[in-house]
Amino acid sequence: MASAQAQLPKSPTGILGLDAITGGGLPKGRPTLICGSAGCGKTLLAMEFLVRGATQFDEPGVFMAFEETTEELTQNVASLGFDLNDLAKHKKIVLDFVYIERSEVEETGAYDLEGLFIRLGHAIDSIHAKRVVLDTIESLFAGLPNPLILRAELRRLFRWLKAKGVTAIITGERGDETLTRQGLEEYVSDCVIVLDHRTTEQTSTRRLRVVKYRGSVHGTNEYPFLIDESGISLLPITSLGLQHTTTNERISSGIPRLDAMLGGMGFYRGSSVLISGTAGTGKTSFAAHVVDATCRRGERVLYFTFEESANQITRNMRSIGIDLHPWVQHDLLHFEATRPSFTGLEMHLTLMHKAINRFKPQVVVVDPLNSFVVADNVSEVKAMLMRLVDFLKLQQITGLFTSLTAGGDTIEQTDVAISSLIDTWLLLRSIELGGERNRGLYVLKSRGMAHSNQIREFLLTDHGVELRDVYVGPSGVLTGSARLAQEAQEQSALVLRQQEADRKRLELQRKRTQLEAQISAMRTAFAEQEADLLQDIAQEQMRETLLLREREDMAQSRKADAPANQHTGDPA
Amino acid sequence: MPRKKPREVTQAFEAALERARTTTYVLRLYVAGTTPQSVQAIANVKQICEEHLHGRYELEVIDLYQKPQLAAGEQIIAAPTLIKKLPLPLRRMIGNMSDTERLLVGLDLHVKS
Missing domain, CATH: 3.40.50.300 (P-loop containing nucleotide triphosphate hydrolases)
Incomplete structure (x- = not known):
């Protein structure tokens, strides 16, 4: 974030989202113009800037009101949880209501606003304020004669505020052609924020836009904002980056x-x-x-x-x-x-x-x-x-x-x-x-x-x-009763297949039994034949023996040969 | 309300005029330092007062730089500012008081033409 360091110092507003789009807050030590039509939240934004500065950033502030008395202001912001009386007691905030009644004032020659300067300077010095709000300084034009003098004096005022080193918010009512009725944007050129209150489709939305921010990058879009019991909250329309961390969980x-x-x-x-x-x-x-x-x-x-x-x-x-x-x-x-x-x-x-x-x-x-x-x-x-x-x-x-x-x-x-x-x-x-x-x-x-x-x-x-x-x-995935029918069909097919298998198994069994019966029958027959044949063989051998013995007996009886030449054979 | 007779009205008017001629003026002039504007304003106011309110005015010149806290209390934004505290109604005149005509109007010493 080296670039951010090089940028001009900023004074955080503490307002949700506003610091995000301004890259850290309003320009420190410079005046900022906040303009918009009636009821769009200028005073509130300014007040929140001041209160948050006093409570969160240890920067006391002076609120110079030209339109509302201090009592009114205190009551109005009490609903947001800001206790101005308490802050004033602890020298965190000075509220000063500037009362100007045109009918009481007679211009008798050249004048300047030194009285206002002294007054503001005194308020700033009394609490070492770092922040100043002037709400709405344009009222001076209604309350004092001679706009020429006023313009010159306002120019001097903004220069003086800069020299004092206070971060200032100047609010201004929206004009017909210009941002503010009296063209304050000519004098306050460091930062200009426009608030807007529009109704579309019967629903109204407040929006904020940073028109200009000298020496700093800033979001240029219109950002909707909300005023509720915790003050202003604003959210950027587009997120600043696409860098979400991801998880595999x-x-x-x-x-x-x-x-x-x-x-x-x-x-x-x-x-x-x-x-x-x-x-x-x-x-x-x-x-x-x-x-x-x-x-x-x-x-x-x-x-x-x-x-x-x-x-x-x-x-x-x-x-x-x-x-x-x-x-x-x-x-x-x-x-x-x-x-x-x-x-x-x-x-x-x-x-x-x-x-x-x-x-x-x-x-x-x-x-x-x-x-x-x-x-x-x-x-x-x-x-x-x-x-x-x-x-x-x-x-x-x-x-x-x-x-x-x-x-x-x-x-x-x-x-x-x-x-x-x-x-x-x-x-x-x-x-x-x-x-x-x-x-x-x-x-x-x-x-x-x-x-x-x-x-x-x-x-x-x-x-x-x-x-x-x-x-x-x-025709695609089967659902409902078609699926049920299909399930039933498959079930019955399964049963059929099982029955078929059973039948085949039985058949096989039967065949095996049959075959085994045949085999044993053949074995029996073979055994019989074998016995017969063996008997035949035995009888044959016996007959042979008998024949031989008869022949020997016959030879003995004839005494035809001596036993010694028995082997020469009989010429017979 | 019954209508007053012209004679009575005239009498009341003259009485008021008399009061105006005799009441004491309490004036405060706030200036910011010794600028030419301030000096001029002080001189102009003093001159007018001597001319028109001789012996029946109290003029206090206050330097706002010396007493800055008074600026808020007195609702002062412009300098120089002359405040007519008495007689009522309260009036503020701003500027170097060189416009004598307007200054007299502001002090109720002159009828607006």
């Missing part, structure tokens, strides 16, 4: 089978999740699952609802078996229910910022997004959502948005065209098949994970969303 969607579709582990923490779908497809039910799962982990959820009341959501979710009420009681879940038409978009965004900063949730649900779309403000809504998504990502908050898509439109297009901002997009659709309307879900995109590409049917049961198995028929 995954969080469950609360539906195990959906987690499985999302790479097995669910969403990334800090990612933006969009659930879009046509009417009645169960967007809020999905959101409720996420809410329930988050609260179960002991994390906090902030639920912005723009169409249903908190009670209605709780009741409806109970019907699918999700009881959100205990989480509300444990302060883990907070509903912010407002009508979209309650305020302008900017105000909604600011209110959401404030609520998020206050509740510090880990998950934010916006249900539904597109209720903001009125007439043709799509681009504004988109800008707003971009800032919301940016804001959530910076804070590592998981954002869950639901969006209602109109039936006839392209389903993969949200009304607000924010798809590019979304990390994980679940698309819910009704599938019409076989005279039925059933709910289907698919992951249209999910950055950074291998997600399922299947269309899944889901049911809203009394124990929540239930993803079913996929049946792909000839």
